[in-house]
Amino acid sequence: DVKVTQSSRYLVKRTGEKVFLECVQDMDHENMFWYRQDPGLGLRLIYFSYDVKMKEKGDIPEGYSVSREKKERFSLILESASTNQTSMYLCASSFLDRKNYGYTFGSGTRLTVV
Amino acid sequence: KQEVTQIPAALSVPEGENLVLNCSFTDSAIYNLQWFRQDPGKGLTSLLLIQSSQREQTSGRLNASLDKSSGRSTLYIAASQPGDSATYLCAVIGETSGSRLTFGEGTQLTVNP
Numbered sequence: 001d002v003k004v005t006q007s008s009r010y011l012v013k014r015t016g017e018k019v020f021l022e023c024v025q026d027m028d029h030e031n032m033f034w035y036r037q038d039p040g041l042g043l044r045l046i047y048f049s050y051d052v053k054m055k056e057k058g059d060i061p062e063g064y065s066v067s068r069e070k071k072e073r074f075s076l077i078l079e080s081a082s083t084n085q086t087s088m089y090l091c092a093s094s095f096l097d098r099k100n101y102g103y104t105f106g107s108g109t110r111l112t113v114v
Numbered sequence: 115k116q117e118v119t120q121i122p123a124a125l126s127v128p129e130g131e132n133l134v135l136n137c138s139f140t141d142s143a144i145y146n147l148q149w150f151r152q153d154p155g156k157g158l159t160s161l162l163l164i165q166s167s168q169r170e171q172t173s174g175r176l177n178a179s180l181d182k183s184s185g186r187s188t189l190y191i192a193a194s195q196p197g198d199s200a201t202y203l204c205a206v207i208g209e210t211s212g213s214r215l216t217f218g219e220g221t222q223l224t225v226n227p
Contacts, residue, residue: 042217042220043203045214048213050212050213058214088155090157090158092158092215096213100145100146100163100165101163102146102148102160102163103148103160104160105159105160107157108156108157110155
């Protein structure tokens with residue numbers, strides 16, 4: 001069964017900490033994405049990557065960075081966590097050219113910053 | 115800019131009813147439309163994907179239709195069950211958006227026993 005795996009379901013971090021959220025996919029997808037989801041705001045794209053070492057800003061990149069050193073792994077980094085980054089974070093992947101295969105999502109990471 | 119709207123925002127029905135969820139999008143130049151299900155506190159599960167050249171897709175009790183020219187899609191759920199209770203999201207990939215999905219806000223469905 002193909003999968004997008006997010007390393008943690010729940011995380012609690014302190015304000016100012018550097019936080020790493022990890023995502024791994026086993027489908028040989030070129031594209032990988034990080035979204036955050038908040039009540040009333042829906043899903044918002046933070047960053048995406050269409051190739052190793054490539055990254056593109058999404059709609060809300062401020063306060064975040066990403067790393068893609070290997071095709072299967074895409075990391076989201078909160079350089080200095082703040083309480084307004086408390087949210088559900090969702091990772092997704094897709095093929096670059098075969099758009100009719102759609103997106104696959106991970107199970108999400110609920111991050112609480114205290 | 116592509117915008118996706120889902121109506122209704124919430125729906126509560128008794129078990130056994132057939133129901134329809136609606137999704138509309140403003141730019142008809144799309145590659146595909148994907149319907150997802152999300153349970154509380156969980157990730158998104160893909161239900162159906164309709165390619166732009168297709169009119170509908172079926173999986174079990176679910177049927178999704180696409181009218182690309184009018185910018186509309188519907189998700190039909192037959193004989194609803196309490197286990198169908200979840201939030202349903204539709205999303206499109208536009209021809210000019212690269213690989214980016216544009217999501218609707220979702221319909222929160224409750225099926226009462």
